[in-house]
Amino acid sequence: MKRFVNVFGKELEVMTKGEHGFPIVILTGMGCAFDEWHEVSEKLSKANRVILYHRPGIGRSELNEGKRNTEATVRELRELLDVLQITEPFVLLGHSYGGLCAQHFAKRYPNDVAALILIDSTSHDLDRLDTLDLPVMNDLSSDEDWLKQCQDYAERTETELTELIQPTLAPNQSKLPVDVQAELKGFVCRPNLYKAMLAEVESWYDDARLIKRLGNLSTTPLYVIGRDADFEVDRGKADGLPESELRILEGTWGQLIREQTILSADSRLVIAEQASHAIHLDRPDVIISVVEECLSRLKPSRQFE
Template sequence: MGQNHCQGTAGSATTRDGRELFYMECAGPDGGGPATVVFESGLAASRSYWALVQPAVARSARAVVYDRSGLGRSAPDPERRDLARLADDLGDLLDHLGPGPFVLVGHSWGGLIARRAAAARPERIAGLVLVDPTDEACDLLFDRSVRRLEKVRYRAALVLAKLRLFGFLYRAMTDKLPLDAAADMRAEAFTVQVVRTMGAQQATVEADLTALRDDPPRIGDIPVTVISSTQRTPGMSATALEAITAAHVHRAQQFPRGRHVHARRSDHDVPTNEPAVIIDEVERVLRSL
């Protein structure tokens, strides 16, 4: 991986039980800013997913992307991949990166990981940007039909990965990325191992959501932005989109400095469809520090 990669230079962080997490970081000429911005991806997404956002944020702050265990260039984790473990891994990465402060940016399931990690050490968190996040306030996510659909999609993805066809479903996404990040994603993001990692994380979704609904993470008085997509992802009903957006509005209202924003031209894939809205909200948080 060359020194001129759009996502910066490579590094490795060790978790509390000895696993290595691959990460990349970049920063502007002054070497940083008021905080380090760390990006957390959705269930099966690697660091490359942020390649349209991270370099732009790096003009204002140190910006770090990483691969969770079993994704990208990080080795698989033999243990149960529930939300607590995912958040602990993010916390271990933050320990490695320094004392902070940190702004956490989480997409989809990564929004919950960011919230959980922030609650574990709120004193070092300067802000959150939650990008079309999964949210326990959305009752639709507890419907049995959602679990059945997840299983169907998992089986289909596994077959396609074994046939080396899975990546063809995401050509429109990879084609938007810088050439080096796109090459990384094509090589790393659509393997059998990645699909199995996704399945391992999906196995605990309902239990994790139930635990969050009963005891939401508490992160204190920091700026929090919740970004909602406004376009339907293929297969999503208008009713589902309304329910998800309502949960996002509710979540933003739970924070003293909460803010709700619409991504007007995007479906769920906001980081690749409308990166500017994320960049603007991260910079808004940085300016407030």
């Protein structure tokens, strides 16, 4: 069920599925729609309560004028959970930039998080990616080019964006229900999406340094799911990118993913074979399996609370 929830005076678009069972909160990646999580949320909601929402400016959530950083996301999520009357510890999933936000939340409110699942998550050492020697890849598509495009899109109308982008779906998005596909096409044509992304990018290096300073998670159960490096290299080669640079990028990204297991003394690393960064689309079964394994560990302990 989709609805709007007032959080600090702004309406956030929220989707909840399932009425009983363990609460599961999913934080999506930067510029990503929660509709993409259809298969994961449908399966998990059969026995659990699944909560997804769009951060301010994303989807149909109102854009606020405040600073868009992970601290703001932590505050908003804490307030949203209060409004939804989620009072018990929950399983927190975070994908990509949403994983960075999830790390921040878990460190701020360790007693609220029964377990943390990071899905190809942005690292608190993300600046290490900027030191890589990737001349061909950077020349074809640099961060500066992407930011300029976001700025251009942020200044256009929804009608202009629809005509300019002429949105199409990735193969795995095309397998989703027709109504979900329609939502995804409209999602990328809203100028506030690009305003929100620009605002989040502006702060993410400072966010990462702060999150790193907050330390580790002690013994919070932690699952780290990473993408398939060879799969990503093959995809990049098919697009004409040099294998040598792809190997450098995937080697560093993979190392950052593996290092996230150090955040907790109770951690497990899972590599999603045949999956790109969009693991929730390529291998939703892997995410579902990890969550179910996590819940099987947590539920027995609740019997004695």
